[in-house]
Amino acid sequence: MARTRYLSHEVIREDRPDGSILLRSAHGLGPVASRTTDWLHDWAERTPDAVFLAERDGEGWRKVTYTEALTQVRAIAAGLLARGLGAETPILIISGNGVDHGLLTLAAQYVGVPTVPVAEQYALIPEANRQLEHVTRLTHPRMVYAVDGDRFGAALNLPWFDGLERVVSVNVPEGTTAFANLATVAGPDVDAANAMVGPDTLAKILMTSGSTSSPKGVLTTHRMMCTNQAQLAVCLPFLKRKPPRIVDWLPWNHVFGGSHNFNMMLANGGALYIDDGKPMPALIGRTIENQRLVTGTLAFNVPVGFAFLRDAMKQDADLRRSYFESLDLLFYAGASLPQDVWADLEAMAREVRGEVPLFTSSWGLTETAPACLIQHEPTNRSGVVGVPVPGVTIKLVPDEDMRCEVRVQGPTVTPGYFEDPAKTAKSFDAEGYFITGDAMKFLDPSDMNKGMVFDGRISEDFKLLTGTWVRAANLRLDVLAHLGGLAADVIVTGADRNEIGVFIIPTASLRAHPDASENEGALIVPSEAAEIARRLKARASEGSATRVTRALILSEPPSVSDGEITAKGNLNFRKLLTRRAQFLDRLYDDDDPAAILI
Incomplete structure (x- = not known):
């Protein structure tokens, strides 16, 4: 058990006659600030000389x-x-x-x-x-x-x-x-x-990523942000024991970096050192340099960011020691953390300090300020997003597979979208729950306190002509894992067709492969096509809902200007499939030389 005492999961469950399930935290919500700037006044009086914000300035920091x-x-x-x-x-x-x-x-x-x-x-x-x-x-x-x-x-x-x-x-x-x-x-x-x-004053208009349409303006009030920090303080009690410190790159135009992390420092008298690096090959060196100068008591990152840091710390004992010695929390978001990265970071933490900090994740949206579910007691596996935070009610609408559509009600939910009453109205059900479009499953259906696991976006699912449902989000992750370094990303296809296929976004090394040639927007790499087919065929799941029978490598990278990549750097699957509709016909043409048949 780590040195800090964690809050146990205690969930209240209500099963309703219509089959829906309501989940609430049994823990009470503590005091909630009226506005974000009350925190600034509070800490300016209590710790006037403590660092709040810092950014790189030459060899040091502007504080x-x-x-x-x-x-x-x-x-x-x-x-x-x-x-x-x-x-x-x-x-x-x-x-x-x-x-x-x-x-x-x-x-x-x-x-x-x-x-x-x-x-x-x-x-x-x-x-x-x-x-x-x-x-x-x-x-x-x-x-x-x-x-x-x-x-x-x-x-x-x-x-x-x-x-x-x-x-x-x-x-x-x-x-x-x-x-x-x-x-x-x-x-x-x-x-x-x-x-x-006051609490209902509009603080920010945060733009959604535009993954399915043009970006929408999410109304974000002081109440939403202040309540979310009060919820997190209950779930993560170590935040109140000592002022936290982070070295963080997560962008402030996004709710994770700009509301969750920024306000967590402000609400708890913490210090936010702005990391001007990023988890990509050209900029990860700057992140590592910043981590050498200052290390955090909390670490927030996306999975690829933790993978880069893991690789660097494997080669550098001093970086490994400084990174873990004061760490209370490792927090990943954006996608499930690969279990090998999880295991390596756990091993490093034990080597440095004899124990593992709280290694966790949570779930929420721009529209929920963001955290709605959080894993606030230790777990030994990736992918668990936990239980409701105090003060919100989660409504689960199960299907026949015990997969649940998630809806949310509470003081952290947005009042709506800026100048879009029609979209606002469509986003809430008859009881006033925000319809998230995400799906969850219980980690252990017999024990709701074990928490929930994210199970994809409802809107990404589709049916084959056979009537079989395909869970595209989960299938995409599985295919990516099997393709390893052969794919930067994949897009799952097959709606209203007989078979599942994938578009492959190639890695830079695959594009530069000496055997590669372009065929009207598709990439042909004969020596690697056989390996792609072998890996996809070797996947353990062979049911019609998960069996991939064909693939096509796209030679043109996703376009930011055409909306194929969102502001968060994610693929806009709907936009990409619409813009490249002609490639769907090619993917399902057995005579096309670029099609890889499995």
């Missing part, structure tokens, strides 16, 4: 303490009020994580001005600018912020920003406002505006 943050937030807030900004005039933020980004966000929340943070690739990739235009025309911002006038200069001059005040931190172009000049003297008007901010 902002809690008292410095409060002073700057109030001064920036005064500048926003002087410009006439309010609840109807959002601020669009088009660059990634940074100290100034964080201060501007809190200043806006201090006086009731919503912010709209978006993925920076919308601004930096010209082909993706159409997404930026969509967000701008939807949310009607009054101001747009970017950290660097050189890097974001082209985006700042896009025509749909005409008439907006452009604010830039460094390399400030002519005609734009320097971020340092936003601040002014904070007076009674700032106090009065802050007093008007």
Whole structure:
């Protein structure tokens, strides 16, 4: 057992006459802040000199303490009020994580001005600018912020920003406002505006990833974010025992990085060191460098990020020791962590400290602020997302396979989508539960306290012409595991057809293979096609719902500009299949030379 005492799972279950199941936590919810900036006042008084935000500056860090943050937030807030900004005039933020980004966000929340943070690739990739235009025309911002006038200069001059005040931190172009000049003297008007901010005040409009349509604006209130932190504090009691610290890259335009992690530090007097690296080959070196300079008491990452760190720590005992010695939590999200990565990290933790920190995950959506389920007691396997957090009710609607559609009700659920009443209405059932579209199964149907396992998206499932249901999300993960280094990703096909097929997104090494040749958008690699067929044929599951009979390697990578990749970097399966509809016919043509028949 690890050094910290964990909260046990205690779930209340209600079985209803209509077959649905309600789950609630038996644990009570503690005090809930009225607004996010109450935390800033609290910690500026209690630990004024403690670091709140930090970012790389040369060989070291630019650090902002809690008292410095409060002073700057109030001064920036005064500048926003002087410009006439309010609840109807959002601020669009088009660059990634940074100290100034964080201060501007809190200043806006201090006086009731919503912010709209978006993925920076919308601004930096010209082909993706159409997404930026969509967000701008939807949310009607009054101001747009970017950290660097050189890097974001082209985006700042896009025509749909005409008439907006452009604010830039460094390399400030002519005609734009320097971020340092936003601040002014904070007076009674700032106090009065802050007093008007309450639990139902709109804090942020977070854009969904656009995995099935254009990005939607999720209304995110102070109540949602403040309640979620109170829930997490109950489930993770070590957060209150000592101020946490993270070295974190997760983007603030996404709910995981920008609401869950950012607010966890703010609510608990913690320190957020902004990692300017990322879990990709070109940038993971920067992450490792940052981890050498500062290590966290909590570690949040996606599975591929933990895999990169695992590989680095295998070769570096000093990094391994510093990473684990003060760690209370290893938290993965975005997908299930491969069990070999889990096992290696557990072994390293035991080597360094003789025990394993809480190794866990949770489940939630942008629309739920985010955490609804969390595994808050130790487990020995990946993929478990746990039990309800206090204060929310989970409604499960089972099917014949004991797979349950998940719906959520509680104070962390969004009131709806920005300027989209029709979509809002469709997103709630007759009882007011938010319809998530996700599916779950009980880890142990005889013991609900063991928690739940994510079981895919309902919308990704389809039927073969035989009437057989295909659970596409789970099948995709299984196929990826069997293909190993031969596929960067796969798209499962077969809706209204007789057989299951897959489109293969090849790895860079497969594209560069000496035997590779292109055939009208498909890649032919004879020496590897046989290996792909062998691996798919060797899969243990041979039922019609899981048997893959054909594959096609796509030579053209997924396109950001055409919406085939979402802001979170995930594949937009529906968009990709629609845009490449002609390849479906080729995939199911036994005479096509690019088709791999299994």
